[in-house]
Amino acid sequence: MKAVAFCGSARKNGNTALLLKTVLEPLTAMGVDTEMVELAGTDISGCKACMGCFKEKNQRCVFDNDVVNECIEKMVAADVILLGSPNLLCRYFIRNEGFGRSFGYGWQG
């Protein structure tokens, strides 16, 4: 079994990462193959609603210029997917909106 956690915080090793690690640790202890992906420092575009993934249906984003396809591959291979994002209602919201659109309600692969 494989579990992958995506940390959408702009701060590496911050509270969001700590919470995700807290969830992953007992899974690791149970023998689950776990991985955490920190998205801090990566440049992820939001979904452009081009509908390319609807047409291609190949579990990939047609824009292959950021880490999204790499992350989708990890999601497809995983049995458990954790998405962590801090609650930031100011400038950083833009980043988290991109995170949500890329990894949550925008992805239709």
Ligand SMILES: Cc1cc2nc3c(=O)[nH]c(=O)nc-3n(C[C@H](O)[C@H](O)[C@H](O)COP(=O)(O)O)c2cc1C
């Ligand atoms: C600029 C900013 C805005 C924040 N806005 C909120 C908020 O609206 N509601 C809330 O509950 N916490 C808010 N917080 C607290 C963060 O959600 C909290 O510190 C979180 O643990 C940060 O996660 P991180 O350590 O992974 O960066 C805010 C923090 C910052 C720095």
